[in-house]
Amino acid sequence: MSVPPITNADEPAEEVCRQVLQILALIGDKWTILVIGQLRDRTLRFGELHRAVTGISQRMLTRTLRQLERDGLLTRAIHPSVPPRVEYTLTELGVTLLDSLTYLGDWATTHRKRITTNRRDYDTAHQAD
Amino acid sequence: MSVPPITNADEPAEEVCRQVLQILALIGDKWTILVIGQLRDRTLRFGELHRAVTGISQRMLTRTLRQLERDGLLTRAIHPSVPPRVEYTLTELGVTLLDSLTYLGDWATTHRKRITTNRRDYDTAHQAD
Numbered sequence: 001m002s003v004p005p006i007t008n009a010d011e012p013a014e015e016v017c018r019q020v021l022q023i024l025a026l027i028g029d030k031w032t033i034l035v036i037g038q039l040r041d042r043t044l045r046f047g048e049l050h051r052a053v054t055g056i057s058q059r060m061l062t063r064t065l066r067q068l069e070r071d072g073l074l075t076r077a078i079h080p081s082v083p084p085r086v087e088y089t090l091t092e093l094g095v096t097l098l099d100s101l102t103y104l105g106d107w108a109t110t111h112r113k114r115i116t117t118n119r120r121d122y123d124t125a126h127q128a129d
Numbered sequence: 130m131s132v133p134p135i136t137n138a139d140e141p142a143e144e145v146c147r148q149v150l151q152i153l154a155l156i157g158d159k160w161t162i163l164v165i166g167q168l169r170d171r172t173l174r175f176g177e178l179h180r181a182v183t184g185i186s187q188r189m190l191t192r193t194l195r196q197l198e199r200d201g202l203l204t205r206a207i208h209p210s211v212p213p214r215v216e217y218t219l220t221e222l223g224v225t226l227l228d229s230l231t232y233l234g235d236w237a238t239t240h241r242k243r244i245t246t247n248r249r250d251y252d253t254a255h256q257a258d
Contacts, residue, residue, distance in 0.1 A: 072247030093240060100236040107229040111222060118201030 031056055031064045036090065036098050037105070039074065043089040073097060160185055160193045165219065165227050166234070168203065172218040202226060 031053070038044060038052045050061055065088060068074045073094035079085040090098065160182070167173060167181045179190055194217060197203045202223035208214040219227065 070248050070251040071244050072251075093243065096240070097236060100232040103229040103232045107226060111225070114222065115200050119199050122199040122201075 039090045168219045
């Protein structure tokens with residue numbers, strides 16, 4: 001990926017670059033990716049998400065969901081019951097992000113063994129450094 | 130993206146998951162993405178990369194390049210001159226990652242204005258919280 005040339009003259013290049021970086025930083029976060037992945041084609045409650053995303057803490061899940069809601073990537077619906085039922089669903093924008101992330105996930109899955117091997121080889125070759 | 134079902138019975142599911150997460154965490158890093166993007170179709174020296182990737186410190190660039198070399202995503206060639214010339218080039222594996230990242234970069238570029246607006250709206254609506 002290259003950060004594309006800036007053609008919009010009414011917006012400073014630095015500001016556009018900063019925004020793209022901020023969004024890339026967000027969507028590159030592994031928890032974000034895993035939460036979005038779990039919401040493919042379904043609505044989940046907080047507890048269901050917490051069980052589905054192995055290893056995430058309640059605090060980090062809360063933070064990740066709030067960021068995603070703030071970005072407009074998912075909606076949070078509160079159903080009046082006792083206790084209230086809170087459900088999370090991807091928005092249309094969230095679904096387009098999921099599609100883009102799929103390429104990256106497929107890449108990591110396809111190449112993970114090779115990268116693990118590369119790392120081991122590198123560490124062996126650089127042990128003397 | 131969903132973390133794919135684990136079918137390889139000789140490898141614990143947790144370990145596979147950990148590796149994919151580790152790789153996703155790596156390639157999601159904004160500096161990694163920007164450095165790889167700069168090396169599209171060209172070889173660059175350290176100083177050239179440092180100038181091309183706005184805002185990166187020498188220390189972070191060194192660290193990013195070392196990680197990418199360790200993963201086998203780029204090669205580091207030292208040419209004997211005074212001072213030695215050190216050049217970085219994407220490997221075939223690095224080029225495949227760049228292609229996958231392109232989708233994500235395009236997504237961020239296409240939707241950045243909308244996300245910025247979403248964030249502002251959310252912050253306005255939640256000011257009273």
